[in-house]
Amino acid sequence: MRIVTGDRFEAFVDEKTFLFPEYRKNRDELVAFVDSLRGDETVVTSSLELIDLIARRFWRGEENVLIYSDTGKGLTLREAYELRKYLDFDVRGGFSGEEAKTGVLFVEGKTDAKFFKAVFKKLFEFRESREAPFNLRFIERVFERDNFDLLRRDDGYHLAVIPSEGNSGVIRNLGNFLRAMEVFDFAVDRIGAAVDIDEDRESALSSITGKLSGFKTKKTPHGYLVGRTEVVPLVIGLPFRDEIIDWKKPTVEDLMLHLIAKEGLLERVRPGLEALNGSLGRKLKPKEVMYLALSAYGHWGNLEGFYELFVMRSRFRNLKAVLREAGLMEGLMYLAGWEKRR
Structure with missing residues (x-):
């Protein structure tokens, strides 16, 4: 199965191609269309609803891909499915314009997000922002406003703090986000990955480096350079000992x-x-x-x-x-x- 998005789709059209089958169809008709697919077709579409339906059915298998025709690069449908499910990412692409200095921090949950949001505001002079530079427009376009925090400093530096679902969610979102930058040809300057020490610091770091092993990386003093983006591991672990508090693991x-x-x-x-x-x-x-x-x-x-x-x-x-x-x-x-x- 191939899903093709973007403006330069003509090169991907063949006899098994459906061109914009969402045209004039309601959801029930789209569901019926997806149910009729065998898995060897090409679907050219600009509909996120149709992409979601197809990805939900065909996310298994490395041969099932979403291709962004503007770059000719692709994601597996599993990656596209997870980008949609966990980050509500607009896999139709179209991110362009003048870039600004930007950072993204993936954290485990919403309490973590509010803690780090306050740290950035308190210590580093950030304030909440309703406007994003072009290389963060994917956030304004696709993220729910109550599910992330967008910050800006007067020097023009932008930072997005995005909650995930536990340590595994941070690692999953990090890998998928790096793949999305490759495919859709945009970049942020720095990505932080904040994970808890579940067993020890080395195990926590290895979860990050293991995900990065699928990319070309270069070690830096603060982390790892992947393309134009530097990944900064942040490992949370500061035990709190008190005779009446039942401390078990760092959070x-x-x-x-x-x-x-x-x-x-x-x-x-x-x-x-x-x-x-x-x-x-x-x-x-x-x-x-x-x-x-x-x-x-x-x-x-x-x-x-x-x-x-x-x-x-x-x-x-x-x-x-x-x-x-x-x-x-x-x-x-x-x-x-x-x-x-x-």
Whole structure:
């Protein structure tokens, strides 16, 4: 199965080609059309709905591809399916124009995204933006506005913070995004991949380098150069030890625990923690501590909002100390394009 998109599709047309079969068809008719396909046809289309239907049916198999005719390069339908499902990426292409200095950070989830968003705003002078440069227009065109954060600094540097679904989601999105840049001929300057240390730092790094093994890479002081883009690994791991907190593995919650401890909030809520600990007859989970801290802080929103608010209101020296202790400060500074401002 071949799906062809883009403006230069004529060279891919043969006797088994369907040209824009979505024309004047409703969804039921498109579903019926896809059900009639055997898998050896070529479909030229500009319909994301039709692409989704075909990719959902034919995503298995390396022979099933989506070709972007403007470059002649292609993705497997599995890659196209995952770009659509997890990043809502517009696989019709068409990204062009003047590029600006840009970075993208893939993180595990929405609480991670709000934490790092606040870090970039607090430490590196970013502010939220509603306008993107041309090499980030794919975000404005295809990402849901509540599922990512787009930031801009006055020097013109742009940064997108995009949540994934766990460590595996970060790695999957990193690989698919690098492939999309190859195929659709656009680039960002730096991509951060923030993953938790599940077992040890080397295992976490190997998950990133393993994904990069499918690309031509060059080692750099901060990461790996893939084409015009530098990939910056960010490994999260700063254990938090406390006699009433049940710490198991490193997450962004640990960074928050260290920060609320440095800011004095942990001691304020300790009587409540001890009372809950005695009532439950067990140690408290980090998330339970977060909810008590959220309540004591007077924030009645969700954890995502609390993370962002607390980081923004924390002292510079405390936030920097936590990030340095976690080994994240240098990587975040580089991803933010801040290394020349020290």
